[in-house]
Amino acid sequence: MRITFLGTGTSQGVPLIGSKHPVCLSDNPKDKRLRSSILIEKNHKIFLIDCGPDFRYQMLRSHHKKLNAIFITHEHYDHIGGLDDLRPINLKIKKPIPVYGLRRVLENLKKRFYYIFSENKSNTSKISIHELDDDTDFFLVEYFKVFPLSILHGALPILGFRIEDFAYITDASSIPIPTMKKLRGLNVLVLNVLRKVPKHHSHFTLSESLKMVQKIAPKKTYLTHISHLLGFHEDIQKKLPKNVYLAYDGLII
Template identity: 75%
Template sequence: MKIIFLGTGTSYGLPIIGSKHPVCLSKNPKDKRLRSSILIEKNKKVFLIDCSPDFRYQMLRCNYKKLDAIFVTHEHYDHIGGLDDIRPFYIKNKKPISIYGLRRVLENIKQRFYYFFSENKKSNILKLSIHELDQYKDFFFVEYFKIFPLSIWHGILPILGFRIENFAYITDASNIPIHTIQKLKNLDILVLNILRKKIQKSSILNESLKIVKKINPKKTYFTHISHLLGFHEEIQKKLPKNVDLAYDGLII
């Protein structure tokens, strides 16, 4: 399995427009972060988790010309804002692209991108195959792969993470329920957002590292990183050996 970090930033991205914060002014490429999303390639199938507003540039940058399915964690703009830019994949393959998410999330997408679902064939330049995940409490199959939806909390909003084999991706989590922690055992790789319960960066890291310790994966990568965390190189030096900050373009 090949994982490509398309973006590792928060909803603002880094640098933030007009900001003079030192991290936003950094010259280090690892401090420049597009909105969070990853690409997964396995057995010539290509899956996307979240479709950020930066999707077009992200796909051009990694030079991928194929997309088989999209998994959506939740309906916030930084996670679905790039959906219109999947049109070239549909135009090329003439095949509806499967999108998976909670019913609430998919209904939101239908409202925001209503023209995808128009009955006017001339204006319907993109077709999505909708798959609701509310009824799947354990796992579902996509292209013969077993996918585990992971129930997590983003504030008071229930959202999803995803586990594929011994890899799991969780972003925007403010709380991970015990029953989900149990589904995350025996992981080779965990991707987890930086949990921002407090502003102080030491507290941010401590909260996140506590979750990592509970799950105990072989390797963890932090994503959804704010300028408030600090410079990439400085924070990386403070992390345990089995924990790294992800950065845009990282391939594992």
């Protein structure tokens, strides 16, 4: 399995528009972060988790040209804002792209991207929606088992996803016990971290993320959804525990 980090930043990305924060002014490419999203490739199939507003540039930068399915964690703009840019991929593969998410999320897509679902949709992206719920143990996509993971983003229920021994969790502030059981035996975990302090109501801080890593005990962890307030990439990486890494845009594992 091959994982490409298309983006590793928070909802505003890094640098922030107009910011004079030292991290925003950094010349290190690893301190420049588009909105969080990953590609999963296996057996010539390509799955996208979240389709944010930087999607077009992310796909051009990574030289990817097709998708077999999209998994949506939740309906916030930084995770769905790029759905309009699926159209060139539709034209290439000549069929709708399956999109998987919670009912609430899919209903939100129907409202915000109503023109995609209208009868007159000749010049729009084409997607087919597939509803997941709390009772969904796993679903099959291109013969792969995908396990949705119930996560809390503040008070908002959202999803993470597990395929084989890889799991992706973003925007979490809490992971319920039943989900923790589904995270046993991971080779690679991707987990969100916002900043060091202060505590945030809907995102893990660094200390909270590291405590969660200790509980889940994957072989390796990559931290994503990072704000400029966490600090410089190189400085933070030196202080992380063994086998815990800051992800960065373009990283391939």
